Amino acid sequence: MRVLVTGGSGYIGSHVCRLLLERGDTPIVVDDVATGRAERVQGMVLHRLDVSGDGAVARLADIMRSESVAAVIHFAARKQVPESVARPLWYSRQNIGGVRNVLDAMVTAGVPALIFSSSAAVYGDARGVVAEDAPTEPVNPYGRTKLAGEWLVADAARAHGLRAISLRYFNVAGAGWPELADRAVLNLVPMVLERLDAGAPPRIFGDDYPTPDGTCIRDFVHVLDIAEAHLAALDSLSSVAVPHRALNVGTGQGASVHDVVEGLRERRADAPRAEVLARRAGDPAAVIADVDQIERELGWRAQRGLNEILDSAVSAWRGASG
Numbered sequence: 133m134r135v136l137v138t139g140g141s142g143y144i145g146s147h148v149c150r151l152l153l154e155r156g157d158t159p160i161v162v163d164d165v166a167t168g169r170a171e172r173v174q175g176m177v178l179h180r181l182d183v184s185g186d187g188a189v190a191r192l193a194d195i196m197r198s199e200s201v202a203a204v205i206h207f208a209a210r211k212q213v214p215e216s217v218a219r220p221l222w223y224s225r226q227n228i229g230g231v232r233n234v235l236d237a238m239v240t241a242g243v244p245a246l247i248f249s250s251s252a253a254v255y256g257d258a259r260g261v262v263a264e265d266a267p268t269e270p271v272n273p274y275g276r277t278k279l280a281g282e283w284l285v286a287d288a289a290r291a292h293g294l295r296a297i298s299l300r301y302f303n304v305a306g307a308g309w310p311e312l313a314d315r316a317v318l319n320l321v322p323m324v325l326e327r328l329d330a331g332a333p334p335r336i337f338g339d340d341y342p343t344p345d346g347t348c349i350r351d352f353v354h355v356l357d358i359a360e361a362h363l364a365a366l367d368s369l370s371s372v373a374v375p376h377r378a379l380n381v382g383t384g385q386g387a388s389v390h391d392v393v394e395g396l397r398e399r400r401a402d403a404p405r406a407e408v409l410a411r412r413a414g415d416p417a418a419v420i421a422d423v424d425q426i427e428r429e430l431g432w433r434a435q436r437g438l439n440e441i442l443d444s445a446v447s448a449w450r451g452a453s454g
């Protein structure tokens with residue numbers, strides 16, 4: 133199958149492109165390479181395009197037609213929460229405008245199937261084990277762009293006979309291949325590794341939460357598991373009757389910030405001890421995905437645990453800095 137992958141040179145998108153290629157599909161990448169890296173998709177077709185820009189609908193529709201695209205996976209989005217707070221209008225143009233343009237082009241070119249990158253951020257301040265029918269009350273502009281994106285996908289799917297799945301990722305980490313690793317220092321694992329590189333103590337924000345070790349608990353899911361979920365979702369689209377579904381992608385297991393930090397320290401020589409700082413505003417004690425629905429509907433289940441996530445992240449980081 134020929135699959136248009138927006139944001140394919142990014143961290144998660146490049147893993148999906150690699151898996152598509154491995155199983156004999158053809159990824160066609162569309163990316164402005166603002167936060168991605170062209171070398172991650174070397175040898176693949178790469179169209180450099182801002183999907184939210186003027187004229188993007190016509191360009192995307194042209195690419196879909198000329199490349200005989202059968203389905204789209206839409207990763208392209210900006211994902212930094214503080215930046216979304218500072219620039220909400222730009223985030224709305226980028227993230228909501230981007231998915232709007234992709235949908236418009238799909239309808240124009242007659243492409244019927246879409247997988248949309250959503251996020252657990254749509255649940256906002258949810259706590260505990262979170263199922264798909266939990267209230268969606270995002271607490272920042274980034275999360276709101278993802279929820280608005282889901283709504284748009286659902287409306288367009290219903291109106292135009294598309295089949296679509298929004299995948300709500302929990303805490304993505306690790307690397308399937310060292311060269312595809314996450315280089316942006318925005319999430320816990322890269323943040324800790326960067327501090328350790330600098331010989332500085334990793335930071336834990338709060339150890340007085342009502343959890344077994346006092347630190348926050350999150351659902352860390354290996355990026356390769358996330359990538360495999362996309363293939364399962366893609367394969368399911370030809371046989372489903374419902375226009376749109378939103379599915380959690382996580383492991384269903386929690387790991388504490390303490391476990392992650394100590395796991396990374398153990399993998400590095402002479403790592404300084406972590407320092408504990410005050411809680412950050414807005415961090416819920418525990419957030420874990422309920423994964424029953426994705427397992428039932430796609431037959432997908434995460435295969436990798438925290439050790440594989442940390443091993444792969446550390447060796448990819450070492451490769452990049454060594």
Ligand SMILES: NC(=O)c1ccc[n+]([C@@H]2O[C@H](COP(=O)([O-])OP(=O)(O)OC[C@H]3O[C@@H](n4cnc5c(N)ncnc54)[C@H](O)[C@@H]3O)[C@@H](O)[C@H]2O)c1
Nearest residue numbers: 139141142143144163164165166167168182183208209251
């Ligand atoms: N990484 C996570 O933990 C996480 C969690 C939940 C959801 N997501 C979502 O998953 C998707 C991929 O995230 P990632 O971690 O791979 O991020 P990333 O920044 O590595 O990848 C995003 C890719 O999209 C491209 N892009 C962004 N805006 C674009 C635009 N307007 N036009 C064309 N290309 C554009 C970037 O250049 C980059 O290659 C995003 O939609 C993000 O919101 C990520």
